[in-house]
Amino acid sequence: MKADVLLGLQWGDEGKGKIVDVLTSKYDVIARFQGGPNAGHTLEFDGIKHVLHTIPSGIFHKNAINIIGNGVVIDPVVFKKEIDSLKKLGANPEKNLFISKKAHLILPTHRLIDAASETSKGKKKIGSTLKGIGPAYMDKTGRNGLRIGDISSPDFIEKYKTLVEKHISILERFGAETTHALSEPDEKLWMEGIELLKNLKFIDSEIEINNYLKSGKKVLAEGAQGSLLDVDFGTYPFVTSSSTICAGACTGLGIPPNKIGEVFGIFKAYCTRVGSGPFPTELLDETGEAMRITGKEFGSTTGRPRRCGWIDLPALKYAVMLNGVTQLIMMKADVLSIFKLIKVCTHYIQQGRKIKNFPYDIAPSSIKPVYKELKGWNCDLTSTNSFSGMPEELFSYIKFLEEELETPITIVSVGPDRTQTLVKEVLLG
Ligand code: GDP
Ligand code: IMO
Ligand code: MG
Secondary structure, three states: OOEEEEEEOOOOOOOHHHHHHHHHHHOOEEEEOOEOOOOOEEEEEOOEEEEEOOOOOOOOOOOOEEEEOOOEEEOHHHHHHHHHHHHHOOOOHHHHEEEEOOOEEOOHHHHHHHHHHHHHHHHHOOOOOOOOHHHHHHHHHOOOOOEHHHHHOOOHHHHHHHHHHHHHHHHHHHOOOOOHHHOHHHHHHHHHHHHHHOOOEEEOHHHHHHHHHHOOOOEEEEOOOOHHHOOOOOOOOOOOOOOOOHHHHHHHHOOOHHHEEEEEEEEEOOEEEOOOOOOOOEOOOHHHHHHHHHOOOEOOOOOOEOEEEOEEHHHHHHHHHHHOOOEEEEEOHHHHHHOOEEEEEEEEEEOOEEEOOOOOOOOOOOEEEEEEEEEOOOOOOOOOOOHHHOOHHHHHHHHHHHHHHOOOEEEEEOOOOOOOEEEOHHHHO
16 A cells, blocks of 8 residues: 655645545544644634644544654644643544654743744844754754654653753854743743643554555645745745754655555645745735635734745746646635636746746745636635536636646645545546
8 A cells, every 4th residue: 555645735725634535434543744833724623613723633533543753853842732622623633643763842042032032043044943854853863852652761851851951052152041941930831731641642653654555554644835845946044953854754654655545745725825925926916905804814833924826837846846736726725716827936036037936035026927817716616516617617627727827736725624525536546
């Protein structure tokens, strides 16, 4: 058996949580492969709206095995909050949630370093979620990190203290307030999170996942963030600190490249970005504001307003290429229902010439988007429940994107609820 991967093709918040939840009934195992509490994956069903940060979006399905892979960074404080609220909703994480021993821990001091680093950058700040993601991955690659497997070791506290000492010297170099670094309440909450983690099963997830595949079980790898936030291929330095592309599923779960099956690439029918960094199709006018209000485009993790703009095909083509996307999933078609005309960025102008690729520099001073106008469907989609029932203009929009991206769109989402999902069953197998 091969593992399928679902990942975001834009700057995150494409709707990964919703679709993983919808697809979970077809899978035995759902596994997160990177990122951490910077992610906010929203699920809506039976009148409940729930946001997951570290926990895979299959958690509400009793029979699904949920795995947090080695590529994920875990903050025990956020994790405990997630577990507590899941339990209130009747989920049973002690039974169907497993954590890689090799996943790294986010310490309270990682969050402080994140904040100090952002402050020191001033206007050039990344717009980080301030969850300590960058500093935690820096300790991982710098070979100083603490891992889930260390929790069971007798010298865990000693290792923790050594790392905190190192962090305090970093904070001092930033000129940041360090008394807070040693704050007892913060440390107490963190240790409570560690105690809660001990109730869960720590596993060699790479071995278990490969065994599942060998025994014919169906595995879906769930990405966080999006390809344009990838540490290598995203809009660096305005990126996150992990590999958000399909290759990240290999390193973040231990799945060999030849065991990757379908790659579901998910995108919004328009485009959003939260945090700093270039965004060629951004709309700073009332059209962008209308998208933000209609699409409720406010961050699931930080509540920050998301920047909105038209869909960007050169960027999407780049993401489809990097990930080897086999099926596309288009989200939030209902949000574009408010427009009579819809714009699609098909090219950029760079130094007076039309280009189709996604260049190294996408700053406004380097490129300008070129748009094609398409007729909008401009009608309510709530009663649309199949591909064949779609308004003609929506169908044409999908056809146009499929041709440009040379990949079929097999799922179209027309609302936040689980049920508001149109699936081209034939291609899902
Ligand atoms: P993720 O990080 O990729 O899981 O996405 P988020 O949960 O951060 O953001 C997606 C937002 O869009 C959430 O509030 C979802 O409930 C909502 N959403 C998902 N699909 C649709 C859709 O088709 N239409 C509308 N209107 N909202 C949607
Ligand atoms: P999901 O999984 C959207 C953005 C931040 C910031 C940059 C770096 O919900 O799609 P970080 O905290 O990772 O150091 O921030 O990345 N960012 C996201 N934007 N969705 C996310 O996750 C994001 N995770 C990080 O806003 O610009
Ligand atoms: Mg999100």
